[in-house]
Amino acid sequence: MTERVYNFAAGPAVLPLPVLEEAQRDLASMPGTGMSLLEMSHRSKPVINVIDEAEAGIRRLAGIPDNYKVLFLQGGASLQFSMVPMNLLTEDGQGDHIVTGNFAKLALQDAQKVGRIRVAGSTEEQDFVRVPYQDELDLDPDSDYVHITGNNTIYGTAWPTEPEVGDVPLVADLSSNMFSKPIDFTKYGLIYAGAQKNLGAAGVTLVVIRDDLLLRSPETLPAMLSYNIHAKASSAHNTPPVFAIYVLGLVVKWLAGQGGLQQMGQRNEEKARLLYDALDTSEFYRGHAEPGHRSQMNVTFRLPSPELETQFISESTAAGLVELKGHRSVGGIRASIYNAFPRPGVEALVGFMKEFERAQG
Numbered sequence: 437m438t439e440r441v442y443n444f445a446a447g448p449a450v451l452p453l454p455v456l457e458e459a460q461r462d463l464a465s466m467p468g469t470g471m472s473l474l475e476m477s478h479r480s481k482p483v484i485n486v487i488d489e490a491e492a493g494i495r496r497l498a499g500i501p502d503n504y505k506v507l508f509l510q511g512g513a514s515l516q517f518s519m520v521p522m523n524l525l526t527e528d529g530q531g532d533h534i535v536t537g538n539f540a541k542l543a544l545q546d547a548q549k550v551g552r553i554r555v556a557g558s559t560e561e562q563d564f565v566r567v568p569y570q571d572e573l574d575l576d577p578d579s580d581y582v583h584i585t586g587n588n589t590i591y592g593t594a595w596p597t598e599p600e601v602g603d604v605p606l607v608a609d610l611s612s613n614m615f616s617k618p619i620d621f622t623k624y625g626l627i628y629a630g631a632q633k634n635l636g637a638a639g640v641t642l643v644v645i646r647d648d649l650l651l652r653s654p655e656t657l658p659a660m661l662s663y664n665i666h667a668k669a670s671s672a673h674n675t676p677p678v679f680a681i682y683v684l685g686l687v688v689k690w691l692a693g694q695g696g697l698q699q700m701g702q703r704n705e706e707k708a709r710l711l712y713d714a715l716d717t718s719e720f721y722r723g724h725a726e727p728g729h730r731s732q733m734n735v736t737f738r739l740p741s742p743e744l745e746t747q748f749i750s751e752s753t754a755a756g757l758v759e760l761k762g763h764r765s766v767g768g769i770r771a772s773i774y775n776a777f778p779r780p781g782v783e784a785l786v787g788f789m790k791e792f793e794r795a796q797g
């Protein structure tokens with residue numbers, strides 16, 4: 437029996453144990469092939485099957501409409517910060533970005549290096565405790581797209597619903613909440629997510645893009661930066677990250693086995709509520725996010741002093757609750773409780789918090 441701690445890491449993050457066990461069991465030889473997946477040509481039938489099955493599983497699980505392409509790319513979510521404007525900005529066109537946290541700022545900075553980008557909303561002055569309200573947005577109906585960050589991994593906030601953007605394609609970085617609940621794809625032009633938080637292993641970025649937007653990719657773009665070329669080549673223009681796609685396929689199969697996205701959404705809401713209730717009923721702990729804009733994936737909070745936070749982290753680690761330290765840019769505590777994070781681990785953290793408060797408060 438493998439010893440496993442409760443891993444609250446923000447990413448790379450906990451994976452479902454059955455996924456790890458299946459990958460381990462089949463590592464040296466994929467059933468029926470006599471070879472490891474790591475050793476096979478990406479043009480071989482078994483590898484093409486792995487990629488096709490991952491895509492089919494994703495389409496089934498999330499109900500992705502037929503007029504959207506599913507792409508498996510490399511370069512992390514971070515490459516999408518520049519690929520989005522490189523592909524979606526029209527000649528003399530502009531993009532709108534809404535800035536709600538660290539990754540949103542990085543996305544803005546890279547996009548600004550590519551073309552003309554407006555800041556159509558920001559909650560930086562509010563210390564990123566929430567996302568903007570609709571009436572705070574300054575959207576331009578002539579923009580080529582609007583970029584949002586669906587879940588702000590570092591601050592622990594999330595959009596409760598998508599902003600209204602009219603006919604302008606909505607682009608979302610869902611790296612830390614993709615498949616945490618059902619998604620209405622028709623509200624989006626493009627969604628991207630690095631896999632290592634809620635979807636699988638590092639090395640693959642999932643992109644879901646509406647067909648008509650593929651026509652915007654300029655012919656002058658280098659091949660590896662063009663959505664249109666990746667789409668035409670079914671994500672195999674060059675050697676794709678086969679093993680990471682395989683793990684993503686296993687995670688998707690596991691999600692379907694758990695009852696699908698509706699069920700996951702309900703469970704994630706319940707897990708997060710356990711922690712937020714603990715924060716709301718305490719004078720000792722202080723949640724960062726405004727209640728209406730709380731993330732169900734990353735729960736961020738403070739203790740009365742940095743010294744107590746350090747002590748909290750060392751004692752929780754000793755108790756087998758690991759990786760609770762907040763991001764270096766904001767400090768405090770962050771509990772990341774993605775799809776694969778088990779409810780008993782959340783209950784254990786709540787129990788630990790109560791004990792710690794009793795001893796220190």
Ligand SMILES: *Cc1c(COP(=O)(O)O)cnc(C)c1O
Pocket residue numbers: 447511512513514515539585587588589609610611612630631633
């Ligand atoms: C982690 C994260 C990123 C960066 O992902 P990489 O795959 O490391 O490039 C971008 N956006 C969000 C919302 C994230 O949580």
